Amino acid sequence: MEINHKVHNCKDCVYRSWAFKNLSDEELKLINTKKVEKFYRKGEHICVEGDEIKDFMYLQNGLVKLYKTETNTREHIISIAKPKDFIGLLSVFSNKAHIYSITAIEDSVVCFVDLELIKSFIKSNGIFAIDFFEKISAVSDNVIKTRVDINTRQLRGRIAYILLLFSKHIYNSTKFSLPISRKEIAELIDMSTENVIRVLSEFRKDKLIQIEGKSIEILDLEKLEKFYELG
């Protein structure tokens, strides 16, 4: 299932300047020898609820979903992680086992770093510790904010939220290809699949978006933002 990805040197990794900027050359070297980069094809599992947490994982490339399995046919998506996000959330510190499953929704590359190594850096390198926690706190804080954002809105506001999320925060374009199915959108924003489709169709009829299968273009950003703001 998993294919080992072409391994980079951590020194050249974009994440060095982000989360790991405060590591010394030796520490970086140690990470470099111990880290594992794995490639996941769209649809492949990265981890499953209940798996033991051994590594600190962050997304180098692609897009993944965090979710809980509710029934055989229904999942509940907690969040969509984008590159640079720490995809195990805080569980890495507060749990022994993953509390969510993670699956790639686009071809993705995940970097695994042994958790004990990260912990040893936290212990020995205080500057790193502070910076590191700022970064992972932001990711979790954002999940909370997103959940609240979604709950306080109704259908149109939620769909507008999702469209704006992909457009502004993930693809940086008004034109993109939806990485998830209508059903997954429904599972992400707590509504029925049928109503996701209905609202999308309504938005198309009202010329807010152009949509054909997975391909979406936002035509009227202002109106969409109004739907988002008004709930």
Added chain:
Amino acid sequence: MEINHKVHNCKDCVYRSWAFKNLSDEELKLINTKKVEKFYRKGEHICVEGDEIKDFMYLQNGLVKLYKTETNTREHIISIAKPKDFIGLLSVFSNKAHIYSITAIEDSVVCFVDLELIKSFIKSNGIFAIDFFEKISAVSDNVIKTRVDINTRQLRGRIAYILLLFSKHIYNSTKFSLPISRKEIAELIDMSTENVIRVLSEFRKDKLIQIEGKSIEILDLEKLEKFYELG
């Protein structure tokens, strides 16, 4: 508004053995001289959305709510914090300003510790850093879990959730006095005040609970748990 509470010595504080157990005697002494314990009467604000974050705050005693103000008459409650919880959540690391307001819903004692001091301990004391982050991660993780729990349920399941929350996790008793109004329950679980009342009345008629004003007794724990599990 705020009344200075009788100040304890950190050495005798129950929290020493919990979050601060890995601090040395000198470090503890430093906290002791710098910390401020404040007493808040029920209803008093501890902080307001937008306030600068200067301190790390944890709840020694009482009960507080975290919320966002939506309109003049409506708030949205994010969570209820109980003793030992870190009430600023992760914002302390990822934000300069509080993103939620905090108000006491019971008479409460909050301990304020200068954030810079905490950060300096994180830098200098690695064992403390790891332990400390485990603790605050658990609190935030729990907020996420709770939000998901609530959204995936409908009215009866949500009310059951709230009742079980107070009974099991806060008061450890089937008999307790509700610390929040019907309106606040509504704001916490995203439903209308009227329907909170309706479901509570229904539960009373069905002999699941006995309720008179704020005083509640759970009569049929099993049925209540069934409502919670089935949503």
Added chain:
DNA sequence: CGCGGCTTTGATGTTCATCAAGTAAAGTGG
């Protein structure tokens, strides 16, 4: 080529918020 999963639309019914109106409780000023 046929099966299962995804998508779409319409019809129906349930769940829920909102409105209205009244009672009880809790502050507030004289």
Added chain:
DNA sequence: CCACTTTACTTGATGAACATCAAAGCCGCG
């Protein structure tokens, strides 16, 4: 302490928002 005001609570009636059911077309995949 009492009239007064406000805020909390409660119940019923109504309609809006939404899920569910049903049926059909579509597409990919073995």
